[in-house]
Amino acid sequence: MSRPSAPASNLTKPSPETLFHIDYEWWERSGQDLRLYMVGHLCERHREEFAAHSDEHETVVDWVDPLTAQVRRVDRLNYVLLDHCSRQPDYITERTSLVDAVFRTLLAAGNRPMTPIELAERTGRPANKILRTLSGRTIYKGLRPLLEG
Amino acid sequence: MTQRQTQTEQYWVEDFQVDQVDLDYLYNILLERETPLSVDEMALALVRYRFRCEEAALAKKNHTGNVYRPDEHYEIDDEIVFSSLEYRPGRVVAVRAGENPDYGDFSVVTVEFKNSKTLDFAADLKVAHSLNVDEDKVAAQEAEQLSPEDIFIEYGGYVADALQERLGDHADLVRIAGRWFPRSLLADVNIGHLNLAEAVLDMVGGGPLPASEIVEQIGVMEGVNPRLAEFSLNYGLQQDERFDEVGPAGQVLWFLRRMEPEEVQQYPERLAYTPISYDPNLLMSDLLELEAEIGDEHTAIPVKRGTRPQSVTVMLTYPHRCAGTLPLSPRLRLMFPTAYETPHIHFTLADAESGEEIPAWVVRPGGYVYGLTDWFAEHDVPVGGYLTIQRTDVPGKVQIDYARRKPRVEWVRTAFVENNHLRFESRKRTIGCEYDDLMIIDVDASEEIDALWRRVSERNIPLASIMEDLFRQLAPLSQQGHVHSKTLYSAVNLLKRCPPGPIFAHLVELPQFEHVGGLYWRLVRATAES
Incomplete structure (x- = not known):
């Protein structure tokens, strides 16, 4: 599978303080199926539900951030992830790969950008390993530094 | 509710650092009061200052505007500040009905910030949210708050330790007997004052006298705050080799160095020990117990913390009998006055039977107490004889006795x-x-x-x-x-x-x-x- 690389102009060296997020535009450009990938992060019950009723995916609701009360318009799939699946104890385990663990962490926070240090606290993975993985030339699952402006 | 940092142990124990603003604040207090302060007094002042700063910052935040709560109702043009965004202010520019059956009826307000960015927030929200403040809980937490004095009792020691380190770096602060003051504010103490001080001490057999009494007798420095005059003279005397500070902790007393006993100035020959290396692991437990029982001043025995004993009994050894001294062993050290800095401390030993007062000295570097030559001879205390040292209610006075019996x-x-x-x-x-x-x-x-x-x-x-x-x-x-x-x-x-x-x-x-x-x-x- 070919992965699009970042434009050269955006290649500033990230640091432990650099904010990372899920770049949804990267997903659009890459041609990969984001929804299919996200279904893989649902809990077992919801994974079965979404497999049976795939047409319900398009329903959009308001999701209220539990910390800031900020409202985001999210589809049913995102909402279930935020409101239920991400709160399950096995959402991130030792067996979850580093990339998946970071992706799930950002998903659970409504894609609020985080530094490798914050991500390390939430995933239980070393910050330097997260930084090394996410700052290489290869972009994994759209996880990229947040470009200001 | 915003957590008050000054109410937490982490703030005072783990994170606390004295910064330049703190030092400037304390320096200004010293300038205003014109009174030397101890490190504890400054620590309390600093705790109060930090407490007030935090209160002021919180008050400012609370009065910056209408703090956002998800359960409140908002209209277009309402001005709101957001605690989750470091109290950034914004203005409601749109309101619509929220869409989510899980939350019931609620609104979504669009807020425009100064940089023209807009964000949506929930309003009229009926379900629980961490930003909805429980007023009763807040009032209860405010009532349980530690006062600055409570904080000082709890964490003052950490503040004082941190302060002590930084005060020493301050170019203009000087310390005498645990009190600090700006050098630039000290009253002028010249060679004339010091010569008069020497004459005063000479007349009383060398001392000891406090600076306040010397100031009174030399009759100068009139019009100067008495505590400042005392501190300034203390500083002047400290800089002059003729004078020795001999007061116990908390007291500053002066003695003329040339009139101090030779045994205070110089280590008595009989007590001089050239360390002999040996393996302490060779000593079996009963030898170690005996070592502790003997209580030689050169035996390093860890001092057990706890209440100080009312009296301690020791056996007299030949070197101390000759030198007229007592060993400043870990046990006996608890019985005699100590000091923050001064190596020699002048105090009074009182004969338990006659009440006769014997001028005595704690010589901290040498590890002995001097002043008993005549007393040992008068009472013919043998080597191996039991001596009892007892504390009294009078500061700076310690009672001594031997195990008297019919000869x-x-x-x-x-x-x-x-x-x-x-x-x-x-x-x-x-x-x-x-x-x-x-x-x-x-x-x-x-x-x-x-x-x-x-x-x-x-x-x-x-x-x-x-x-x-x-x-x-x-x-x-x-x-x-x-x-x-x-x-x-x-x-x-x-x-x-x-x-x-x-x-x-x-x-x-x-x-x-x-x-x-x-x-x-x-x-x-x-x-x-x-």
Whole structure:
């Protein structure tokens, strides 16, 4: 599978303080199926539900951030992830790969950008390993530094 | 509710650092009050300052505007500040109905911030949210809050420690006896004042006098705040070699150095110990217990924390009997006044029976208390005699007594010099003091023993040889030829100053000594050296 690389102009060296997020535009450009990938992060019950009723995916609701009360318009799939699946104890385990663990962490926070240090606290993975993985030339699952402006 | 940082242990214990703003604040207090402050007084001032700063910051935040809550109702053009966005203000530019059956009826307000960015927030939200403040809970938390004084009681020690480190770096702050003041504000103390101070002290036998009394007697520095005048003179005296600060902790007392006893200025020869290295692991547990019981000032025994005893009993050893001193052992150290900085502390020893007051000195670097030469002689306290040191209710006054009893004639171990060797035999002597039978050594012709001690010192005779020679002399005093560890320690110290540790280690380690049970030893073979 070919992965699009970042434009050269955006290649500033990230640091432990650099904010990372899920770049949804990267997903659009890459041609990969984001929804299919996200279904893989649902809990077992919801994974079965979404497999049976795939047409319900398009329903959009308001999701209220539990910390800031900020409202985001999210589809049913995102909402279930935020409101239920991400709160399950096995959402991130030792067996979850580093990339998946970071992706799930950002998903659970409504894609609020985080530094490798914050991500390390939430995933239980070393910050330097997260930084090394996410700052290489290869972009994994759209996880990229947040470009200001 | 915003967590008050000053209410947390982490703030004062783990994260606390004294910054330049703190130092400037404390410096200004010293300038305003014109009064020297202790580090604890400054720590309390700093706790109060940090507490007030936090309150002011919180008050500012609470009055910056209408703090956003998800359960509140908002209209277009309402101004709101967001605690989750570091109290950034924004204006409601749109309101719509929220869409989510899980939350019930609620609104979504669009808020525009100064940078023209807009964000949506929930309003009229009926479900629980962490930003909805429970007013009763807030009031309860406010009521439970620690006051600055409570905080000082709880964490003041950490603040004082951190402060102490930084104050020393301040170029203009000087410290005397634990109090700090700006050097630039000190009243002028010139050579004339210092000469007058010397004359005042000379007239009272060298001292000790507090600076306040010296200021009163020299009659200068009028119109200066009395505490400032006292502190300034203290500082001036501290810079002049003629004066020695001899007050216990919390008191500043001055003495003329040239009028201090020689034994305070210089280590008494009889107490001088050249450390002998040995392996402490060689000492079995009962030898270690004996070492602690003897309480030699050169024995490093960790001080047990706890309440200070009302009285401590010790046995007199020959070097201290000669020097008129007491050892500043870990146990005895608790009984005498101490100081923050000064090496010499002047205090009063009082005879328990007569009440006679004896001027005495704690000499901290030497590890001894001086002033008992005449008292030992007057009461004829033997080597091995029991002394009791007792605290009194008067600061700077300590009571001393010996284990008095009706004098009676007894056979006691007596040391004398013959053919350049120390000999021992049992002789009759009148003794009016309870004593340790294993430590007691009466001395016949102390001048001859002193001369032998000097020769031993000059020739640097090894401890092992001295021990073997003394052992041979002591052994015939018992039927089995055995010598107790304590007796050997007492005898060795007639000829060479040595704590029990090296002596006991030699007993264990050297082949010529054999352990025969209890703390007794016998000499199994003499070496050629001895």
